[in-house]
Amino acid sequence: MDLKEKLLSSFLVFENQVDIDSYVHDVRNDAIKIFEEKGFPSKKEEAWKYTSLNKILKEDYSVFPQQENAIEYKDIKKYFIHDIDTYKIVFIDGKYSSHLSQTTHDGIDVCLMSSALTKPKYRILIENYFNKAATKDSLSSLNTAFSSEGAYIHIPKNKLVEKPIQILHFSTGNESATMLQPRNLIVVDENSHVQIIERHQSLNDNPVLTNSVTEIFTNKRAIVDYYKIQNDNSNASLIDNTFIKQKKESVASVHTFAFGGKLTRNNLNFFQEGERIDSILKGVTIIGEKQHVDHNTLVHHIEPNCESHQDYKGIFGENSTGVFNGKIIVEKEAQKTNAFQANNNILISDKATINTKPQLEIFADDVKCSHGCTIGQLDESAMFYMRSRGIPEKEAKALLMYAFSNNVLSSVKIPEMKQRITKIIANKLGVNLGFDL
C-alpha cells in the first residue's frame, strides 16, 4: 500500500478517535478530500520542479506512533535553548510531554492544540482562526485532515511576552519509520509581542517524515519573531508549511536556519491584510552530504504602504542541493509597496547544486521591488589575505562563511539564540573561532 492509500485508510481510524460532530471535523473532512484528489505533489508541478518527494514517500511510515515514549530531560537538554527562562511545549513522537514542557494560562495561553480543538472555551477562537491562513494545497490539507496536536498559543492584546516560547518536536525513532503531522496555531492580538523558537529533532537514525503546518495571526500592531532551527539528522525530512496573516502595522519575522536533515522543504507564506505591514523572511542554509533544502516563499502584498524584506544565504558543500523560489505578488491596490528579495549562494563543492528563482507578479504601478540572486565561490583573494595573516585554510573558510551569514545572524534578537546558531555553524564547519560575530 502506498503512503497515500495508507493515509486515506488511516483517516477512517482517526475519525473513531475524535469528535466528528464539530466545526473542526468538518474542516478535516474537506481537507482529506482535497488530499485524496490532489495526492502528493510531483516534480511536474512548477512549485516542486526541483524537489522530489518520491524517495522519502517510499518508506513504510507508521502514521500514528503507538507507544508513549518517555525521554529524560538530560538526554535532550542540548536541543533546548536552556540558558534562559522560556516556555516550552514539547512533543515526543507527536504526543505532548507534560514533564518536559512548561506551559501557561496566566494571562496568555501557551498550551496544546488538542485542548484548543476540544475544549468549549477555545471554540470561538478556533472557529475564527483554525485553517483560515493555510492554503488548500495537498500537503497542508493532509496535515489539516489529521490535525489533532501541536502548539496552541494565544497572546491577548497589549502583552509583551518576556520569555521566548520553544516548540520542540522530538521523534524517538522507536518505530522503524515515523510520520508526524504537528499542527500549530498562534494568535497574537493587538500590540502584543512574542518570540517563538521551533525545532524538530529525531533522536536516532530511523526515517522520519514531518509534515507540519503552523498558522500565525499577527493582529494590529503586533510583533512576532519566529525562529526555526532545522538541524536534524540525515534520515529526517521536514515539510514545513507556515502561513502568516498580518493585520495593519504589524511586524512579523521568520528566520529559518537550515543546517541538516535529509530533505527540508520550507513553504513560507505571508499574507498582508492591512496597511503599513512589515514582513521579514531571513534564512541561512549550510548543508553538505546529499542534503536537500528548498525554500519556497510567498509574500502577498494586498494593501498599500507595506514592506517585505527577504534575505536568504546559502552555503552548499559536497553533493547537496539547494532551492530558493521566492514569489512576490503585489496586488493592484497595493501601491507604495517596498519589496526586497536577496538570495546569495556559495558553492563550495563542484558537485553541489543550487536552483534559485525569483518570481515577481506586480499589478500595481507605484512600487519598489528589487530582487537579486548570486551564486559564487569563496573569494580566493580573501582566502589568501587571511592565510597570509596566519589563519589556516579551514578557519579562513569558516570565517568567510560566518561573515557571509552575518547579515542574517545579526538580526536575531535573542542573544542566546544567536550564540546557539553560531555554535551550530562552528560545529558544522569543524572550527572553534573563539568569538561570536
Next chain:
Amino acid sequence: MLKIDDLHASVEDKTILQGINLEVKAGEVHAIMGPNGSGKSTLASVIAGKEEYEVTKGNIEFNGEDIDELAAEERAHKGVFLSFQYPVEIPGVSVTNFMKTAINESRKAKGLEDMPAKDMLKLIREKSELLEIDRKFLSRSLNEGFSGGEKKRNEIFQMAMLEPKLAILDETDSGLDIDALRIVANGVNKLKNKDNAVVVITHYQRLLDYIVPDFVHVLYNGKIVKSGTKELAHELEEKGYDWIKEEVNA
C-alpha cells in the same frame, strides 16, 4: 634571513619572475623599485605563498629553511608578513576579531595557549595608538568602506600586532596623503629593530624619504637588473626608468 635564489615563477603559464636573486639580512631595509608590470607584486605574493603562482625554478629560503612548499599561513607563522597593495574587504568580520583569530592561530601553531583577553586588549590599544587608529575603527568590518589611507594604516596596524620577522610592504604608499604616509612610516620605523627586516616595494622614492633603505633594487622584466644604495632611488626619481630599460636592452 631571506635568501632567494634564481627564482622563476609563473601564473597560468605566463612566466613573470625570471631568475630573482636577493638576500635580506636581519636588521636591513631593502627597497624594490621598478616600472609597472616588472613583477614587483608577484615577487611579494610568491614570498608570501600565494597558490596561484607556481615556482618553476629556484627557491626561497627563510631563516635557513626552504619555504617554497609551505602554505601561506605556515609562512606567516614563521614570521613572514605581506602588507597588501589592495587589502581585501571582509564584511562581517571586525578588525578586532580578525586580529584575535590571526594571533591565536599563530600561537596555536607554536603550541601556545590563546592570548588572555586582557593582554589582547592591551596589545590592541598599544598598537592602535602607534598607528593613530581610532578605537571605533576596530569594531568595523575589516577594510569594508575604509578609505585607501585607512586600509594601508590598518595593514601596518596588523603588522604591529603580529610582529613579523620579515615585513614586505607592497606599494604601501599608494593612496596615502602626506600625513598618513608619515604615520605609516613612523609605525614601520618604530617596529624596526636589529632582528627583523623590511622589504619595501614601491614605485616612487617618496616613501623612502621616511623609511630609509640600506639597499635599493630595480626589478625589470622579472629580474633584478640593478642594485645600489638609497642614492639609486633618487636617481630613478629624477631620470625615470627608461635609462635602465635601455641599459638592459642594450
